[in-house]
Amino acid sequence: MKNKDSILIFGSSGQIGKSLIRKFTKNNYKVIAVTRSIHQKGYQIKTQSNYGYLELEEVKSFNEENISKLMKKSSVCINLIGILFEKKQNQFDLIHSQLPSLLSKLASKNSLEQFIHLSALGIESAIDSKYASSKLSGEEKVRQNFSNSMILKPSIVYSVDDNFTTNFMRLLSLLPVMPLYYGGKTKFTPIHVSDISNIIFGIVQKKITGETIECIGPEVFSFKEILLKILKSINKKRLLFPLPLPLAKFNAKLFQLMPKPLLTLDQLRLLKYDNVVSKKYKTNFDIKIEANKKFDEEINRYSFNWTSGGQFSKKRIDSMN
Numbered sequence: 001m002k003n004k005d006s007i008l009i010f011g012s013s014g015q016i017g018k019s020l021i022r023k024f025t026k027n028n029y030k031v032i033a034v035t036r037s038i039h040q041k042g043y044q045i046k047t048q049s050n051y052g053y054l055e056l057e058e059v060k061s062f063n064e065e066n067i068s069k070l071m072k073k074s075s076v077c078i079n080l081i082g083i084l085f086e087k088k089q090n091q092f093d094l095i096h097s098q099l100p101s102l103l104s105k106l107a108s109k110n111s112l113e114q115f116i117h118l119s120a121l122g123i124e125s126a127i128d129s130k131y132a133s134s135k136l137s138g139e140e141k142v143r144q145n146f147s148n149s150m151i152l153k154p155s156i157v158y159s160v161d162d163n164f165t166t167n168f169m170r171l172l173s174l175l176p177v178m179p180l181y182y183g184g185k186t187k188f189t190p191i192h193v194s195d196i197s198n199i200i201f202g203i204v205q206k207k208i209t210g211e212t213i214e215c216i217g218p219e220v221f222s223f224k225e226i227l228l229k230i231l232k233s234i235n236k237k238r239l240l241f242p243l244p245l246p247l248a249k250f251n252a253k254l255f256q257l258m259p260k261p262l263l264t265l266d267q268l269r270l271l272k273y274d275n276v277v278s279k280k281y282k283t284n285f286d287i288k289i290e291a292n293k294k295f296d297e298e299i300n301r302y303s304f305n306w307t308s309g310g311q312f313s314k315k316r317i318d319s320m321n
Contacts, residue, residue, distance in 0.1 A: 181271050
């Protein structure tokens with residue numbers, strides 16, 4: 001039986017998924033959180049919810065029957081599933097294009113009130129990136145299958161659980177030098193995970209449909225400026241130097257051999273393009289849902305993990321006085 005206040009979330013174990021579970025259950029929404037492994041992710045997901053408002057479902061095979069059973073109990077479906085690099089050939093296409101196509105088709109078939117799909121900002125021009133091409137393909141298929149879908153295109157989403165600021169905090173705390181790809185000039189509009197969660201929550205509450213929204217924070221920084229802010233936050237000084245493109249490509253080829261790559265050739269290609277509003281679509285500010293978290297203030301809340309002395313560092317103590 002469909003519950004008008006039941007939210008179905010695919011990709012519930014990521015930083016946005018966990019933040020959404022906290023947000024929705026705190027406001028008396030029932031959340032059906034889908035994971036491929038309850039054994040690995042279940043406990044972590046359960047800790048995010050108000051008691052009694054979370055249903056955890058393990059789905060190992062994304063077939064129509066399994067998904068339809070869950071959609072029949074829901075009024076809203078949110079797809080957060082995404083990957084930053086491919087472990088297998090054509091994995092981008094499978095995760096970013098074929099899966100959103102299936103979910104949106106079933107959302108329409110099961111008469112859901114809203115289908116919300118998370119894509120990415122700044123990908124329209126990145127035609128040489130497999131990541132960007134697969135994301136754009138997913139957007140197109142979602143719109144074809146369910147015209148009232150909401151497509152959200154966030155810039156870099158950051159928090160203590162991210163794979164961006166925390167990776168650079170770790171690297172900058174260890175390495176004496178850090179390369180700047182494309183001179184560190186690529187621009188970003190980072191958005192805090194709580195702000196993107198507020199945007200999604202607001203869209204559900206206001207029952208907004210049929211829009212593509214670019215989700216941005218209140219500030220624009222270059223890649224170099226972001227690294228400098230992270231260095232200041234962890235109280236380190238490092239040499240930042242522009243890396244010529246041939247060396248950057250060689251660097252990426254080595255990094256992508258790692259089990260969890262620091263950089264891939266595809267990500268290097270994506271770094272050529274600014275991650276800012278395209279002005280083709282509305283932003284969260286246009287639909288009256290602001291994102292006000294300041295980058296410096298938020299990373300200072302967790303950067304002590306990478307400072308000398310950790311939470312007992314002088315910088316940390318001084319900031320509390």
